[in-house]
Each structure stands twice: as structure tokens, then as C-alpha cells.
Amino acid sequence: MTSNDPRDLDGQRLQQAMQTLGRDPALRARMIALLRESEGQIVCEGSVRDEVVGPIIDALHLDTDEYEKVLADGTRFQFLYRTKIARDFLLSESEHPTHVWEPQTTKLLLELGRDLQGDVLVGGAYFGDQAVLVARQLAGRDLKVHCFEPNPQQAQMLQRNIDLNHLYNVVVNVAGLWSRSGERMRLDGFDSFANMVTAQDGSGFDTISMDDYAQLQGRRIGLIQLDIEGAELAALQGAQQVLARDKPSVVFELHRTYVDWSNGLRATPLCRLLLDLGYTVYAVRDINSHREMPDQPVELVPLDSVYLDGPPHGFNMLAVPDAARVQGSAFRMVEGVSPKLLPHKAPHLHHPVGGF
Numbered sequence: 001m002t003s004n005d006p007r008d009l010d011g012q013r014l015q016q017a018m019q020t021l022g023r024d025p026a027l028r029a030r031m032i033a034l035l036r037e038s039e040g041q042i043v044c045e046g047s048v049r050d051e052v053v054g055p056i057i058d059a060l061h062l063d064t065d066e067y068e069k070v071l072a073d074g075t076r077f078q079f080l081y082r083t084k085i086a087r088d089f090l091l092s093e094s095e096h097p098t099h100v101w102e103p104q105t106t107k108l109l110l111e112l113g114r115d116l117q118g119d120v121l122v123g124g125a126y127f128g129d130q131a132v133l134v135a136r137q138l139a140g141r142d143l144k145v146h147c148f149e150p151n152p153q154q155a156q157m158l159q160r161n162i163d164l165n166h167l168y169n170v171v172v173n174v175a176g177l178w179s180r181s182g183e184r185m186r187l188d189g190f191d192s193f194a195n196m197v198t199a200q201d202g203s204g205f206d207t208i209s210m211d212d213y214a215q216l217q218g219r220r221i222g223l224i225q226l227d228i229e230g231a232e233l234a235a236l237q238g239a240q241q242v243l244a245r246d247k248p249s250v251v252f253e254l255h256r257t258y259v260d261w262s263n264g265l266r267a268t269p270l271c272r273l274l275l276d277l278g279y280t281v282y283a284v285r286d287i288n289s290h291r292e293m294p295d296q297p298v299e300l301v302p303l304d305s306v307y308l309d310g311p312p313h314g315f316n317m318l319a320v321p322d323a324a325r326v327q328g329s330a331f332r333m334v335e336g337v338s339p340k341l342l343p344h345k346a347p348h349l350h351h352p353v354g355g356f
Contacts, residue, residue, distance in 0.1 A: 014059075015059055018056070018059035018060050019059065019060065019061075019062065021060060022059070022060030022061055022062070022065075028060050028061075031056075031057075031060060032057055032060070032090065032091070035053045035056060035057055035091075036053075036091055036093075038053065039053055046344060047342070047343075047344050048344075049088070049091070049289070053091075054084070054087055057087055057090075057091070058087065061081040062081070063080065063081070063082055063191075064080070065080065065081040066078060066079070066080055066081070067079055067081065067086070067090060069089065069090075069092075069096075069097070070096055071096060071097060071098060071099070071100075072094070072096045072097065072098050073098075073136075075132060075133060075136060075165055076161070076164045076165055077089075077100060077127070077128070077129070077132070077161055077164075078127075078157060078160055078161060078164065079127045079129075079157060080127070080153065080154075080157060082190075082191045082192070083190075083191050083192045083193070084288075084289070085100070085101050085126070085129060085192060088101070088289045088290040089101060089129075089290050091290070092290050092292075093292060094292065097290065097292060098292060098294065099133070099290070100129035100130070100133075100290065101129045101130070101289075101290055102130075102286050102287070102288065102289075102316070103286065103287065103290070103291055103292065103293045103296075104284060104285060104286040104287070104293065104296070104298050104299070104341075105130070105251065105284060105286050105316050106130055106133060107298050107330070108251060108284060108298045108316075108318065109130055109133070109134055109223070109225060109251060110133065110134065110137055111298065111330045111331075112223050112249050112251075112325075113134050113137050113138060113223065114137075116138070116141075116143060116222035116223055117220065117222050118143070118219065118220035118221045118222030118223070118246050118248060119143050119144045119145070119146060119217075119219045119220065119221055119222060119223075120134055120135075120138070120143070120144070120145045120146065120221075120222065120223045120224075120225070121146050121148070121177075121210060121213075121214075121221055121223070121224045121225070121248075122134075122145060122146065122147045122148065122224075122225045122226075123148045123176075123177040123224075123225065123226040123227070123228045123231075123232075123235055124148070124149065124192075124226065124227040124228040124229070125147035125148060125149045125154075125155075125158055125172075126149060126151075126154050126158065126192060126227075127154050127157040127158050127161060128147070128157075128158045128161040128162065130225070131145055131147050131158070131170070131225075132158075132161050132162065132165060132167065132170075134223075135162070135165075135167045135169055135170045136165060136167065138169060139167065139168075139169060141169075143169065143222070144169050144170065144171060144219065145169060145170045145171070146170075146171045146173065146213070146217070146219075147170060147171065147172050147173065148173045148175055148176065148177050148208075149172065149173070149174065150174060150175060150176045150185070150187060150196070150204075150205045151187060151191065151194065152174055154191070154192075155172055155174045158172055159172050173208070173213075174205060175205055175206050175207065175208050176196050176205055176206075176207045176208075176228070176231065177207065177208065177209070177210060177226070177228060177231065177234075177235035177238065178196070178207035178208070178209060178231065178234050178235060178238055179209060179234040179235070179237040179238040180207065180209055180238060181206075181207060181208045181209050181212045181213075181238075182206060182207065182208075183198070183206070183207040184198070184199045184202060184204055184205075184206060184207075185197065185198060185199055185204050185205060185206075185207055186198075186199040186203055186204030186205070187204070189229070192229075193229065194229060195228075195229035195230045195231065195258075196228070196229070196230075196231050209235075209238030209239065210224070210235065210236075210238050210239035210242050211238055211239055211240065211241040211242055212238075214241075214242050214246075215241075220245075220246045221242050221246045221248045222246065222248050222249070223248050223249050223250075223251075224239070224242075224248050224249070224250045224251070224252075225250075225251045225252070226250070226251070226252040226253065227252075227253045227316075228253075229253075229255075229258070230255065230257065230258030230259075232252045232253060232254070232258075232270060233259075233269055233270050233273070236250070236252070236270065236273055236274070237273070243274075243277050244277060247321035248321075249318065249319065249320050249321070249325065250274065250279070250318070250319040251284070251316060251317070251318055251319075252270070252316070252317050252319070253314055253315070253316055253317070254268070254270060254271075254283075254314060254315060254316075254317050255312075255313070255314030256312040256313055256314060257312055257314070261308060264304065265281075265283070265303050265304075265306055265308070266303055266304060270317075271303065271317070274319040278321060279319040279320060279321055280303075280319070280320055280321075280322075280323040281303045281317060281318070281319045282300035282301060282302060282303065282317065282318045282319075282320075282326070283300070283301040283303070283306045283315055283316075283317055283318075283339040284298065284299075284300060284301075284315065284316040284317060284318050284339060285298075285299035285300070285301060285315075285334070285337070285338075285339050285340075285341055285352060286315065286316060286339065286341055287340075287341040287342070287343075288315075288340070291356075293352070293356070296352050296354070297329065297330055297331055297332040298330060298331050298332070299331075299332045299333075299334050299337075299352055299353065300318060300326060300331055300332070300333055300334070301333075301334055301335065301337060301339060302333065302335060305335035305336055306337075306338070306339060307336060307337055307338040307349055308338075310338070310340070313340055315339035315340055316339070332353060334353055337349055337350075338350050341356075343356055
């Protein structure tokens with residue numbers, strides 16, 4: 001029997017009502033446009049996007065809802081509405097934005113791709129939000145982008161975006177990067193938040209080490225990008241030969257959920273591994289969202305000068321074999337600040353130099 005209590009204490013009726021509204025694409029689009037316009041008018045303690053607008057838009061959608069957006073340079077992306085990546089891309093201020101996710105990391109990858117002498121390995125390629133842009137940049141050169149995405153649905157979406165953009169220099173591997181090849185793993189968690197755990201029943205996917213993969217492909221590696229929810233250390237442990245021989249630049253996520261940095265970043269096994277190989281390591285300042293930052297250089301924080309206080313959080317890091325690679329005008333060195341760019345937090349810690 002349906003309750004007539006208008007308070008809807010458990011929220012189920014509201015959730016069902018929102019999903020019903022969201023089944024009409026035209027109505028859904030109008031509601032999203034209204035919510036986008038309202039962001040600048042709402043005041044709250046935290047992030048308006050995360051605390052107010054985002055949850056309402058999330059309630060309009062199912063995990064199977066698909067969208068397509070075209071970037072300013074003509075790159076086409078189709079994507080499932082599943083996480084904040086899809087939501088914030090959908091809420092982009094411009095109809096044809098310049099990127100999909102994490103503007104400064106995207107800039108960083110494209111800058112590093114300018115003078116590559118080897119292929120690109122992307123662990124956690126998702127639907128291609130950054131890998132597709134790197135592949136477009138490398139089109140016409142004798143270089144490949146090797147993507148690893150163990151989520152079969154996102155790997156399928158990645159392949160679709162590769163085909164949509166007529167890219168022939170991308171290899172999609174429905175596999176996980178690990179310290180050893182031939183392990184059987186599965187994903188534990190939802191979509192982009194899932195991490196790799198041992199599969200006890202034979203289900204899941206196989207792992208491969210970067211050393212084994214590079215040898216099988218017969219390719220040198222110029223750039224590695226890893227966003228694999230805590231498996232970054234294991235992946236780099238399986239890339240010792242590649243790191244020592246090819247000296248690729250490495251962009252990787254470091255998250256407090258998986259890494260204990262209570263003794264500083266330098267003491268973490270991830271950073272220690274790269275430092276011992278002669279790399280220079282920086283934190284990359286970026287916003288964990290979609291935001292146009294066209295005139296901002298990529299801000300890098302030296303390893304021993306990173307502000308780390310706050311709730312458990314993560315951010316991207318950059319390791320380069322030669323610090324001279326990041327001395328140009330595309331980069332800015334800053335000290336004593338957080339890598340997390342947060343518009344609603346203290347400007348001296350969480351805003352880029354010069355402001356948003």
C-alpha cells in the first residue's frame with residue numbers, strides 16, 4: 001500500500017519521481033539547463049555542484065543513460081552517465097568545451113606528448129576522456145597509445161570513441177596493469193571507483209606487467225599515465241625495465257585511501273620507487289572536475305612542499321627523468337600549496353596563482 005505521508009522520510013518516492021522525470025530526454029535537458037544556470041545563485045558551505053546541483057542531476061539518470069558531446073577541436077565523445085566525470089562534463093559551461101575531465105592534467109599530457117620518443121601507456125583509460133585526445137595529437141606519427149581498461153562496458157565505450165574519431169593508433173586491452181602478468185583479478189566497487197582485487201572464482205580479467213607488454217609489442221615507451229585506484233604501485237613495480245631503459249615521463253594518481261603519506265610524500269613507496277630511479281617528482285595542481293582554465297599554466301608543487309592536510313583525498317603526480325622538461329612557459333612552480341584546486345576553499349591554498 002502506498003503511503004500518503006508527504007514527508008517521504010526515506011526519499012524513495014522522491015528518487016522514483018526524479019527518475020520518472022528523467023526518462024523524458026527533452027524535459028531532462030531543460031532541468032539540467034536550469035540547474036546549471038542556478039549554480040551561480042546558490043550559496044552553501046561546501047561545493048554547490050557537489051552538495052546541491054549534482055545530487056539532483058544524478059537522481060534524473062540511470063546508469064544506462066548515454067550522451068554525446070563534441071569538443072571545440074571536433075573530438076567526439078560518447079559516454080555513460082555513471083560518475084562525476086560524466087556529470088561534470090555534461091554540465092560544462094561551453095557547448096563545445098576544450099576537454100573532458102581535469103583540465104590541467106589534460107594540458108600536462110598534451111604538453112608531454114609534444115616531443116615523445118616512445119609510445120604511451122594508459123592504465124585506467126575509462127571511456128578515453130584523456131587517451132583519445134593524446135591519440136589525436138599523435139596521429140600521423142609512428143607512435144601508439146596502448147590503453148588498459150578492465151571494465152568491459154567502459155572498454156567498449158572507449159573503442160566506440162576511438163572509432164568515432166577515426167583513430168588508428170590506439171590499442172585497447174581489456175586487462176589490468178600489475179606487477180606480474182597472468183594474475184586473475186576482478187573489479188571491486190562501482191565504475192571509475194572500482195579497484196582490483198584477486199578473483200577467487202576464475203571470473204574477471206588477466207593482468208599484465210608493463211615490462212612484459214612492452215617486450216611483446218616490441219615498442220619503446222615515452223609516457224605512462226596511471227589512474228587505477230590503488231594499483232599504481234604494483235603497476236610501476238612491473239615496469240622496472242621500461243622505467244630504467246626508456247625513462248618515460250609518468251603521470252599517476254596518489255590517493256590517501258591507498259597510500260599512507262603521514263611521513264611525507266617522499267617516504268611513500270610510490271615516490272620512493274621513482275626517486276630511486278633518478279626521477280624528479282611533483283604534485284600536479286588540478287580540479288577534480290570539468291572547468292575551463294585556458295590561460296593557466298600547469299602548476300607543479302615540489303615533492304617536499306605539498307600541503308597535504310584535509311580529509312582523505314587524492315591528486316595526480318608527475319615524475320620526469322629530467323627536471324628541465326618542466327622548465328618552460330607551460331609550467332609554473334609553486335610551493336606550500338595544495339594540489340587540490342577547490343573554488344570554495346581558501347584561495348591561498350586551493351586556488352591557482354592569479355585565481356580561477
